[in-house]
Amino acid sequence: AKRSLLVGFGGFLPDRVVSNAELAERLETSDEWIKTRTGITRRHLVGPNDTAASMGAEAARRALDYAGLTADDIDAVFVATATPDQAFPATAVRVQAALGMKQGFGFDITAACSGFIFALSTADAFIRSGQIRNALVIGSEVYSRIMDWEDRTTCVLFGDGAGAVVLSASDEPGDRGILSTHLHSDGTAGDLLYVDGAVGQPDKSGHLKMSGRDVFRHAVGKLSSSVDEALEAEGLSYADVDWLVPHQANIRIIEGVAKKLNLPAERVVVTVDRHANTSAASVPLALDEAVRDGRIQKGDLVLMEALGGGLTWGSALVRL
Numbered sequence: 001a002k003r004s005l006l007v008g009f010g011g012f013l014p015d016r017v018v019s020n021a022e023l024a025e026r027l028e029t030s031d032e033w034i035k036t037r038t039g040i041t042r043r044h045l046v047g048p049n050d051t052a053a054s055m056g057a058e059a060a061r062r063a064l065d066y067a068g069l070t071a072d073d074i075d076a077v078f079v080a081t082a083t084p085d086q087a088f089p090a091t092a093v094r095v096q097a098a099l100g101m102k103q104g105f106g107f108d109i110t111a112a113c114s115g116f117i118f119a120l121s122t123a124d125a126f127i128r129s130g131q132i133r134n135a136l137v138i139g140s141e142v143y144s145r146i147m148d149w150e151d152r153t154t155c156v157l158f159g160d161g162a163g164a165v166v167l168s169a170s171d172e173p174g175d176r177g178i179l180s181t182h183l184h185s186d187g188t189a190g191d192l193l194y195v196d197g198a199v200g201q202p203d204k205s206g207h208l209k210m211s212g213r214d215v216f217r218h219a220v221g222k223l224s225s226s227v228d229e230a231l232e233a234e235g236l237s238y239a240d241v242d243w244l245v246p247h248q249a250n251i252r253i254i255e256g257v258a259k260k261l262n263l264p265a266e267r268v269v270v271t272v273d274r275h276a277n278t279s280a281a282s283v284p285l286a287l288d289e290a291v292r293d294g295r296i297q298k299g300d301l302v303l304m305e306a307l308g309g310g311l312t313w314g315s316a317l318v319r320l
């Protein structure tokens, strides 16, 4: 049977770094509040020339480079984003153009902060079915463009950036690759976290609104059960997990899940302190960082999880 191997990793963060102290100059907040409630100390924010497509394309170039492949080798581009540059064409198609691709196909996936897990699962299904061999899976987000910069309860939490992986089909026996993915959504909790202002609704704000405390309440339980589900599906246990690469929304949520897994902090990849919440970009950015600095090694069992607006949530279990 075919499996999807993760063969390339890339990340892109815009140049501009904004500290908590800088936000505190124009908002009633403090470095202390943001750090203790979320673990965030700073975030990267886009400049006028950065777009979801440009950042996604740059992360993709770096991932292709890592894999030793070129855009000519790619059959499909999946972009997870809740902040596309345009209603259409899809960001994925803009990324294809930026990479000089005329072959293959691309489309976007909208699952808010869980988007990367949903996109990874989609790409994996295309590869397993034999429809494609090589895929780019990208999370790219410009949440700074959907923030209400007067609302201290949301604008301090998010950052911009993009991350990418290259998936490649393998027919070889062995236990490497994406072992399983698990997706969930529950629209009855849709009003806990949303952005209004669809195309043709100029009266809407277009800003992100979140009942933070309620989302938090859902997070650890749903993420833990999705992690359990992934391990059970493979007959593995917590002790088998080498690395947890969680969505980076809040250090307290990350620590809550790690505690349930009985995983020490050294086995959890954390970027939320420096990146804040980059939504669908957070998991591939964290993965890229930990692979490139040598923490995550070939053969390691990596567990990814995320929860976001929808509500959507899920996990992916991968043997690198």
Ligand code: ACO
Pocket: 028, 029, 030, 033, 034, 037, 038, 112, 113, 114, 152, 153, 154, 156, 193, 212, 213, 214, 215, 216, 219, 249, 250, 253, 277, 279, 307, 308, 309
């Ligand atoms: N600075 C100072 N004070 C603040 C700030 C701020 N930036 N923001 C809120 N406060 C105040 C509140 O007004 C409140 O004051 P009150 O008690 O007088 O009413 C107090 O701080 C506590 O607020 P809470 O919301 O209860 O704080 P909490 O500990 O829950 O932390 C947070 C808030 C960080 C938002 C947390 O609830 C959280 O991380 N939630 C989950 C977010 C998440 O995971 N989202 C999913 C992914 S995002 C996506 O899919 C797009």
